[in-house]
Amino acid sequence: MPTIHYTDHEGTTLDINANQGDSVMETAVRNGVPGIVAECGGSLSCATCHVFVREEDAESLPEMSEMEDEMLYGTTVDREDCSRLSCQIKVTEDMDLHVTTPETQV
Template sequence: MPKVTFIQPDGMQTVLEADTGTSVMRTAAANGVPGIVAECGGSAMCATCHVYVEDAYLDGLPEVSEVEDEMLDCTASARCANSRLSCQLNIESDIAVRIPEAQV
């Protein structure tokens, strides 16, 4: 099973095993990971599941869709080159994401 590492703004890490094909957001929500609000439930309509993908895991991720790109412009915390919506990241292998200071 792939592992997802969630890194909180204070550096605290939570490592969870995840089912392949499940989104990073659903994994966080199912396990009560703080900082992933996911108001829209994974429809890429709210930007409250914004994460920063750690650089070592950027290769091999799907391209940012037009809808995701638009929503990333609406995040509460600064958009960066490694910003993604966790609802749009289906887990295929290990990944580490940093949770921003604010989601709403």
């Protein structure tokens, strides 16, 4: 089963079993993961589901779209090389993904 490991900015980690085909953001919201606001519900019109993907995990993800890249310039906490919008990361069958939420989303 796919697993997403959500670590908050203080270092606390929640390991959540995810459903294939859902987004990392949907999985977080459904399971009450703190640090994912998801104001737009995944329609790629805000940046409140910003996460930092662990470097070794980032290589296995599809490249971000131009629109996601643009939205990441609007994050409250400055984007980094490993920044992604969790609404744009689809859970795959064997996913074992580690993400960290920024200190704030708004």
